[in-house]
Amino acid sequence: MITFNHFFPREIKALVSDRSLDFRLNQGAELTKRQKEYLSAQLKAPVLGLALLRQIHGARVFSVNPENLKRPLSVEEGDALITASASVLIGVRVADCLPIFVYDPRKAAIGIIHAGWKGTRQNIVTKVIEMMNQDFGTDPRDLKVAFGPCIRSCCYEVGREFQEFFPEDTALSQEKYFFDLAGANQRQWLAAGVKPEQINDCRVCTCCDKNYFSYRREGETAGRMIAAMVNFAPLKAMGVEDSRVGAYNEDSLKKDFQKQ
Numbered sequence: 001m002i003t004f005n006h007f008f009p010r011e012i013k014a015l016v017s018d019r020s021l022d023f024r025l026n027q028g029a030e031l032t033k034r035q036k037e038y039l040s041a042q043l044k045a046p047v048l049g050l051a052l053l054r055q056i057h058g059a060r061v062f063s064v065n066p067e068n069l070k071r072p073l074s075v076e077e078g079d080a081l082i083t084a085s086a087s088v089l090i091g092v093r094v095a096d097c098l099p100i101f102v103y104d105p106r107k108a109a110i111g112i113i114h115a116g117w118k119g120t121r122q123n124i125v126t127k128v129i130e131m132m133n134q135d136f137g138t139d140p141r142d143l144k145v146a147f148g149p150c151i152r153s154c155c156y157e158v159g160r161e162f163q164e165f166f167p168e169d170t171a172l173s174q175e176k177y178f179f180d181l182a183g184a185n186q187r188q189w190l191a192a193g194v195k196p197e198q199i200n201d202c203r204v205c206t207c208c209d210k211n212y213f214s215y216r217r218e219g220e221t222a223g224r225m226i227a228a229m230v231n232f233a234p235l236k237a238m239g240v241e242d243s244r245v246g247a248y249n250e251d252s253l254k255k256d257f258q259k260q
Contacts, residue, residue, distance in 0.1 A: 001017055001018050002015065002016045002018075002148060002149060002202050004146045004200065004202075007144065007200045008101075008103055008144065009105070011232045011233035012103055012110065012229070013045075013228075013230050013232065014229040015228055016099055016149055016225055016226070017038070017226050018211045018225065019211060019225070021038050022223035022224060023035055023093050023224045023226040024095075024223050024224040025224070031050070031052070043089075043228075043230065045232055049064075049069050049085070049087065049088035051064045051081055052090075052091050052093075053078045053092070054077045054078075055077075055078070055079050055092060055093060055114050056079060057079065057097075058077075058078070058118065058119055058122060059079065059080075059119050059122035059123060059124035059127050060077065060078035060127075061078060061082060061127050061131045062076055062078045062080065062081050063131055063135050064082065064085065064090060066085065069085075069088065079092070079113065079116075079119050079124060080092075080112065080114065080124055080127070082102075082109060082111040082128060083109065083111075083231075084107060084108055084110075084135070085231075086108075086231050086232065086233060088231075089229070089230045090110065090111070090112045090229055091226050091228035091229070092112055092113070092226070092227050093114070093225070093227075094148070094206075094224065095212075095214060095223065095224045095225060096150060096151040096156075096206050096207065096214050097114055097151075097181075098113075098115040098120075098147060098181050098182055098185055099112065099113070099114065099115075099147075099148035099150070099227030100112065100146070100147055100148070101146040101147075101227070101229050102128065102143060102144075103143065103145075104132060104138045104142055104143055104144075105142060105144065106139070106142045107132075107136040107138055107142075108231060108233065109136040109138060110229050110230075110231050111128050111132060111229075112227060112228070112229045113128055115181070115185055117162075117165070117166075117179065117181060117184075120166075120185055120188070121166070125189055125192065126188065126192060129143075139193075140192045140193040140194050141194070141195065143194050143198060144198050145194055145198060146200045146201075146202075147185070147186070147200070147202060149205070149209065149212050150204075151181060151207045151214065152180070152181070152182065152203075152207070152208070153178045153179060153180040153181075154205060154208065155178075155208060155217075156179045156180070156181060156207070156216070157176050157178055158178065159177065160177055162177055163177065166180075166184050168187065169181075169183045169184040169187065182203075186201070212225060
């Protein structure tokens with residue numbers, strides 16, 4: 001398991017599981033009891049809400065708020081989640097694609113992204129920034145961004161067309177083409193105005209490191225890791241007064257979480 005406790009402040013928890021537990025999609029997008037227990041143990045705190053999507057390798061971003069969390073988000077399709085509500089877990093499943101964690105310390109907002117090559121080509125990073133700006137007033141210069149484990153250019157052999165898709169991040173070596181997925185996404189964050197020192201990359205390759213699931217290495221039998229993020233800081237304590245950032249009713253949230 002990888003955490004980013006050294007990079008984000010204490011109230012922000014961000015982690016990527018390893019192959020000790022499979023988080024692959026089963027019935028719907030909800031977590032099983034065992035998967036919930038795993039996350040609770042790793043986070044060492046109760047989670048009052050849970051938001052996951054049916055991932056489609058695209059660039060649709062979904063904003064989580066008190067109203068839409070009352071219904072199962074697993075029916076929604078997308079590849080990124082953002083929220084400015086405390087104690088609400090947002091997560092994506094990965095097995096070579098890049099999980100990206102986003103934190104806006106000024107607006108107490110977080111985001112998580114499932115970035116495959118298709119979503120990267122569709123500029124999912126830009127779409128997340130645009131929606132965070134629209135919903136929370138986020139300035140990209142304030143953002144802290146972390147990259148979890150993903151397939152790296154050492155293993156990510158691709159077709160020749162990638163030279164057209166990502167000319168700056170596709171390299172030719174011994175008559176084979178290799179794509180730098182993390183590099184392409186870092187380039188997009190920098191172009192959007194995020195400071196280089198505010199981007200943290202764990203630099204783990206899922207295909208090389210057998211502690212993690214890898215679709216490229218294992219094929220159809222590959223399991224999935226979960227990348228999850230939550231803000232445990234009370235909103236009032238952080239001075240957030242924006243009317244669009246609502247506090248959840250704790251009793252109803254507990255009931256919703258138990259249903260999932």
